[in-house]
Amino acid sequence: MTASAHTSHLRLDFNIADDYQTDQPVKPYVSIQVTRRNWTGQVQIDPEKNEISGSNPQRQDYRLGPDKPASFRGYFVSRFSEPFESYGTSHRANISEGTKSASGELLGAYVSFHQNTKRVEVRTAVSFVSIDQARRNLEIENPDSTTFEETVNNAKTAWLEKFGRVTIEGISSTDKEHDPRTIWYTGLFHALQYPSDFSEPTSRDPQCSRTFYSGYTDSVHETNDSYYQSWSIWDTFRAEHSLLTIFAPERVNNMMRSLLQIFDWSGRLPMWANMVETNIMIATNADAVLANAISRGFCSFDLQKAWTAVRKDAYEPPENDTQLLYYDREPDTPYEARAGLTSYMDHGWVDNDRWSESASRTLDYSFNDAACAVVARAVGKVDEAVALEKRAKNYANIWDAETQFMRARNENGAWAHGSWGWTEGDKWVYTFDVMHDTDGLANLFAGGRQGMKAKLDKHFDGGHNMHSNEPSHHVPYLYSLIGYASAAAERIRRIALDNYNATSAGLSGNEDLGQMSAWYVFSALGFYPVNPASDEYVVGSPFFEKVTLRLPAGVATGGEANRIGGQERTLVIEAPGAPTKPYVKSLCVDGRSIDRPVLRHSDIVGASLIRFEMSKTPTGWGEDGEL
Structure with missing residues (x-):
């Protein structure tokens, strides 16, 4: 199997005698499942073109959210390399030999080939626009003259444009299941798949216009840009979007324009857009995605509209x-x-007695307010930014000083009984869910930073940290922010070893469209975006002795390589002895000493050399800087 952007290419080798262990004549065949139960699709067979085409209306999450796109279909065209000897359709258990078209649920189609056929190649194109567009995608990306080897090479070339930019040195692992190089490159592969470019080409010209289907309008649109979908934002706002600003800056502005296009259509920024809004998970974390881009210099989108959108999130409750x-x-x-x-x-x-997941919502809305303030400042709304920054302190309203935990509260102010109010987590992880104000969080604990450090120790030593879900991802880095960088290094290394490996079970939890892998990619480099609404990365513990990154053009200029004249940059991250020395002893960026465990985005994308001095034993680095 191999693929292009909108097509797959399968090579099927048949060995009838071995496969079926029979002396009776058996024809090689291919069957296509078109629809499942309760979904009515349609299929056509064209023996003259060696082609099967069809469509399927099944849409995951179709009951969720307000949008009901009645004309949604997934379209396909499959073209075969060998002529059909026979063909037909199936409906449930009923087979209709020689039938060229059919519709219904539990629908299928099949084609069989001459008994002596040993190999068949199938190229399938998909589209959300039409069967004609699927056929156009096939002609553009995978025409009849394309060999399987060419499709493989084209896919490799496309991915190596990213992978080939990174060279990792200083690892001699003999444990293939835990080789950090394999885990790292696999992580980058995962993290660069979403959000997905939902637009489709209209010609072979790379500068051509593109077409796409929008479930928000239930219609087809034309565009000169790419249009992005698959926004699992409750997961990906944490590190995935920061990663894209470094490794795929050429796509970030288009992604932000896609978010604002959704706002134009629906009146809201997306929460979890899977074709249309699904309302899965909580909070308006698209506010943070926009703030993340803006704080890193990406501004080739309508900033005023971005402010209008996030302000609506901050001040206008949902219907009902x-x-x-x-x-x-x-x-x-x-x-x-x-x-x-x-x-x-x-x-x-x-209020916990009026809304579900109330405590998690309170904490997330506080963070969302901080993100909205970043957007407000970007458009000169200083007074509104100050008001939102003040409201971003609301996390303290659910702090229970007696138990030293965050807790859900009822409308009358009383603490909610039981372990209610959380989103895919519990009181342990959410007590540390203040990504935008670590100092303020530390001041809530009895004993301040020492008290918070003691609570973090109990969190990890008591087995409460669940890295398999995203609310835990920033927590080990909080040690660095409160002056205990060596403790952060220990926890980060342990999490990486326990939760990632180079097997088919290489992730401890749901990938969630790249966030699980983004954590590893950043952590292995030595830093992580604890507050993704800012331009800061918190230092942890680099895994490799030397990483050379050829950063794409535009990475230091907000993605606008051509307009501003940005060029490729080479960044070297050195950490001699890192595989066996987990603790940071010193850190320099282009010779400039870094005393506090924080790097800014400009430090990373504007530098030539980031050099860590590592130690086998804990050090005092990062403990004395004003945090």
Whole structure:
């Protein structure tokens, strides 16, 4: 199997005698499942073109969210390298030999070949626009003259444009299951797949216009840009989008324009857009995705519209906010946005006796407010930024000083009983879910930073850290931010060893569109974006002795390589002895000493050399800087 952007290429080798262990004549055949139960699709067979085409209306999450795109279809065209000897369709268990077209649920089509056929190649193109567009995708990306080897080489060439930019040295692992190089490159491969370019070419000219289907308008659009979908933002805002600003800067502005295009259509930024809004998970973390891009210099999109969009998130509750629970995957709801914003604006927390996942919402909305403030400052709305920064302190409203945990609260201010109020986590991980104000969080603990460090120790030593889900991802780096960088190094190395390996079970949790891998990619380089609404990365513990990165043109100029004249940059990250020396002893960027465990985006994309001095034993580095 191999693929291009909109096509697959399969090579099927038949050995009938070995496969079937029979002396009876058996013809090689291929069967295509077109639809499943309860979904009515259609299929056509064209023996003159050696082609099967069809469509399927099945859409995951079709009950979720307010959008019901009635004309949605996934279209396909499969073209075979050998002529059909026979063909037909199937409907449930009924086979209709010689039938060229059919529709229904549990629908299939099949073609068989001459008994002596040993190899068949199948090239399949997909489209969300039409069968004609699927056929066009096939002609553009994988025409009849394309050999299987050429498709393989084209795919390798496309991916090596990214992988070939990174050279890792200083690892001599004999444990193939835990070779960090394999894990790292696999992680980069995963992280560069989403959000997905949903647009389709109209010609072979790379400068041609593109076409795409929008479920928000239930219609087809033309564009000169790419249009991006698959926004698992509750997961990916944490590190995935920061990674894209370094490794795929040429795509970031288009991604931000896609977010704002969705806002134009729906009146809301997406939460979890899978063709259309699904309302899966909580909070308006697209605010942070926009702030992330802006803070890193990406500005080739409508900043005023970005402010309009995030301001609506911050101040306008969803429809029926006081009537709906907005529980996870509640069907047929309006755009959820910040459910419970009514009470959050009234008294500073989301009421547990009126909305689901209330405590997690309170913490996330506080972070979202900080992200909105970044966008406000970018467009000169200083007063509004100050107001949002003040409201971003609302996380403290659910701090229980007696138990030293974050806790859900009811409308009357009383603490909620039991372990309620959390989103895919518990009180342990969410007590540390203040990514934008670590100092303020530390001040809540009895004993300040020492008290927070003691709580972190209990969190990890007690087995409460669940790296398999995203709310835990920034937590080990909090040690660095409160003056205990060596403790961060120990936890990060342990998490990497326990949760990642180079086997088919190489991730401890759901990849969630690149976030799980983005954690490893950053951590192995030695830093991680704890507050993804800012331009800061917190230093941890680099895994490799030397990494050379040829950063794409535009990485230091907000993605605008051509307009601003940006060029490729080469960054070397050195950490001699890192595989056996986990602790940072000193850090320099182009010879400039870094005393606090924080790097800015400009330090990374503008530098030529980042050099760590490593130690086998804990050090005092990072403990004395003003944090």
